[in-house]
Amino acid sequence: MDVITLSQIQAVFSPEAALQSIKEGFIAYSKQKVDVPPVGYLGFKEPPGDCHIKYGYINESPYFVIKVATGFFKNHLVNLPTSDGLMLVMSSQTGQPLALLQDEGWLTDTRTAIAGALAVIQLAPKNIEQIGFIGCGIQARHQLRWLSYATSCKKVSVWSPSLHNSEKFAEEMAEFGFQVIPSTEPEQTVSESQLIVTTTPSRQPIINSAWVQPGTHITAVGADAEGKQELETSLVVAADILVVDSKDQCCDHGETAHAFQAGQIESEKIVELGVILDNPSAIKRSSTAISICDLTGVAVQDIAIATTVYESIKKR
Amino acid sequence: MDVITLSQIQAVFSPEAALQSIKEGFIAYSKQKVDVPPVGYLGFKEPPGDCHIKYGYINESPYFVIKVATGFFKNHLVNLPTSDGLMLVMSSQTGQPLALLQDEGWLTDTRTAIAGALAVIQLAPKNIEQIGFIGCGIQARHQLRWLSYATSCKKVSVWSPSLHNSEKFAEEMAEFGFQVIPSTEPEQTVSESQLIVTTTPSRQPIINSAWVQPGTHITAVGADAEGKQELETSLVVAADILVVDSKDQCCDHGETAHAFQAGQIESEKIVELGVILDNPSAIKRSSTAISICDLTGVAVQDIAIATTVYESIKKR
Numbered sequence: 269m270d271v272i273t274l275s276q277i278q279a280v281f282s283p284e285a286a287l288q289s290i291k292e293g294f295i296a297y298s299k300q301k302v303d304v305p306p307v308g309y310l311g312f313k314e315p316p317g318d319c320h321i322k323y324g325y326i327n328e329s330p331y332f333v334i335k336v337a338t339g340f341f342k343n344h345l346v347n348l349p350t351s352d353g354l355m356l357v358m359s360s361q362t363g364q365p366l367a368l369l370q371d372e373g374w375l376t377d378t379r380t381a382i383a384g385a386l387a388v389i390q391l392a393p394k395n396i397e398q399i400g401f402i403g404c405g406i407q408a409r410h411q412l413r414w415l416s417y418a419t420s421c422k423k424v425s426v427w428s429p430s431l432h433n434s435e436k437f438a439e440e441m442a443e444f445g446f447q448v449i450p451s452t453e454p455e456q457t458v459s460e461s462q463l464i465v466t467t468t469p470s471r472q473p474i475i476n477s478a479w480v481q482p483g484t485h486i487t488a489v490g491a492d493a494e495g496k497q498e499l500e501t502s503l504v505v506a507a508d509i510l511v512v513d514s515k516d517q518c519c520d521h522g523e524t525a526h527a528f529q530a531g532q533i534e535s536e537k538i539v540e541l542g543v544i545l546d547n548p549s550a551i552k553r554s555s556t557a558i559s560i561c562d563l564t565g566v567a568v569q570d571i572a573i574a575t576t577v578y579e580s581i582k583k584r
Numbered sequence: 585m586d587v588i589t590l591s592q593i594q595a596v597f598s599p600e601a602a603l604q605s606i607k608e609g610f611i612a613y614s615k616q617k618v619d620v621p622p623v624g625y626l627g628f629k630e631p632p633g634d635c636h637i638k639y640g641y642i643n644e645s646p647y648f649v650i651k652v653a654t655g656f657f658k659n660h661l662v663n664l665p666t667s668d669g670l671m672l673v674m675s676s677q678t679g680q681p682l683a684l685l686q687d688e689g690w691l692t693d694t695r696t697a698i699a700g701a702l703a704v705i706q707l708a709p710k711n712i713e714q715i716g717f718i719g720c721g722i723q724a725r726h727q728l729r730w731l732s733y734a735t736s737c738k739k740v741s742v743w744s745p746s747l748h749n750s751e752k753f754a755e756e757m758a759e760f761g762f763q764v765i766p767s768t769e770p771e772q773t774v775s776e777s778q779l780i781v782t783t784t785p786s787r788q789p790i791i792n793s794a795w796v797q798p799g800t801h802i803t804a805v806g807a808d809a810e811g812k813q814e815l816e817t818s819l820v821v822a823a824d825i826l827v828v829d830s831k832d833q834c835c836d837h838g839e840t841a842h843a844f845q846a847g848q849i850e851s852e853k854i855v856e857l858g859v860i861l862d863n864p865s866a867i868k869r870s871s872t873a874i875s876i877c878d879l880t881g882v883a884v885q886d887i888a889i890a891t892t893v894y895e896s897i898k899k900r
Binding site: 269271303305308309310311312315317319321323324325332334336338339340343346348351352354356358360361362363364365368370 | 585621631635672677680681
């Protein structure tokens with residue numbers, strides 16, 4: 269069994285291979301050519317934290333993957349990052365453990381951002397003059413860098429509850445060629461951007477339906493558990509195109525859940541990302557359409573990215 | 585994160601510490617002072633195999649444990665053992681992975697045998713002149729060696745479907761001081777032994793109720809999944825004392841399940857091992873009583889043994 273550290277993972281990591289494998293993973297997921305059981309969960313009270321175990325395989329793959337991800341929200345008190353994690357790559361031919369990827373959560377952050385990039389490649393309007401970010405944490409950094417695979421636009425407006433944090437984000441992202449302007453009003457960021465990415469842990473809507481201009485695409489990444497919400501429910505209802513990573517999950521605890529559970533949208537309106545990645549013509553956007561991609565995170569992304577990393581390591 | 589190989593695990597392994605910690609684990613389990621979610625499962629068709637993920641923690645422990653165990657039944661065709669596995673020890677204070685125990689299934693075999701020893705310590709009749717083994721595979725070897733912690737008896741009768749395998753078992757166990765006599769009839773093994781351990785994967789009863797003499801204890805280890813059965817149902821019904829590692833599991837898929845699901849025994853008759861380990865006087869056996877301990881394997885054993893190994897490694 270190979271034990272691979274984060275720096276070793278990063279050394280062999282191929283963005284193009286990861287994009288392709290996660291794309292294929294979403295397609296397999298939407299064709300139900302995967303075995304992905306319900307997520308395992310453990311909760312902790314003192315200190316508060318949780319652990320998710322996501323696992324499964326893509327049919328006919330020689331591998332299966334088990335991902336362990338933890339979140340302990342008081343870890344800053346002991347100078348540790350909030351999130352940690354690892355992935356196990358196992359043989360689906362013999363059951364043997366093949367590799368431990370000690371990615372410390374980096375592969376999870378990366379696969380989440382890759383889903384965002386894949387959504388934008390399929391859904392973004394033709395002309396993007398400005399990208400808007402709501403939230404400026406670690407996932408926002410990943411999302412923005414991966415957007416380079418989807419758009420050449422480098423002009424960014426960012427809003428977050430902390431102007432200080434937004435300024436830090438702007439400074440850091442400048443190193444990667446982005447001109448990021450912190451905003452003091454989310455309305456300004458939203459109404460002036462044609463491509464918007466939301467990455468906050470908010471439990472109440474931040475984006476007002478009225479702010480969103482015709483021809484805008486929104487990728488909503490923050491709502492990954494019950495009770496979270498970044499978009500006003502009426503915005504999800506009014507969207508011309510509503511794409512989700514997983515119909516089951518998004519109708520249960522994504523942005524889509526609020527509208528779906530209130531009976532304000534029909535299941536038929538919702539299209540899985542894997543469907544449009546497999547057949548891009550499944551959706552046609554007019555120049556005035558508003559599109560939303562609701563991402564809750566599915567295990568097939570972990571399976572795909574871990575497999576790709578393992579295969580890169582084997583090749584070396 | 586420490587990566588610990590099987591030989592490193594065996595080098596620090598303390599049988600006494602493991603017995604004590606698994607005993608405490610069973611007690612905590614029966615007092616519901618644990619968080620042990622349902623077992624995660626993946627099945628594979630070609631080649632046939634499966635993977636179980638058992639995980640959880642004992643309340644107030646600084647650790648939680650995730651165990652991955654695989655069984656691929658055609659592995660002998662590629663010169664690999666059928667079973668493989670590993671355990672992850674994680675911090676329940678920060679979520680950090682602390683250690684990977686690459687035990688290759690050895691800790692699972694060991695914790696299963698320790699449950700057998702703990703049962704015999706509590707339940708065995710006073711005078712054991714002969715131990716009877718039904719089945720002579722790897723688990724039988726572990727069970728017999730661990731019985732040294734429960735009885736001084738060294739005389740053993742063994743029956744298995746293959747006399748050749750029984751002879752091999754006898755030869756190997758002689759090295760550990762046991763006088764093992766292979767038998768060609770299970771009836772002989774059963775009727776002449778006061779302590780019986782069954783470790784077969786049988787799907788139909790092997791032990792006939794009429795063979796079992798008054799004053800006998802039976803530890804049944806084989807039935808760990810639906811459809812498996814080693815003891816005639818009427819034997820479970822007639823037993824004076826019926827102990828199980830987990831009421832939930834044993835009534836679902838242990839030896840107990842056949843009698844329980846047919847409505848032939850009441851839930852009140854069934855006592856959890858953790859209850860009698862906590863309070864040995866909860867059960868009093870007469871000299872003619874027949875007792876059965878039905879073991880299906882619970883995650884708390886994995887949690888306890890992994891924790892103990894990790895603590896031994898930290899001390900070094």
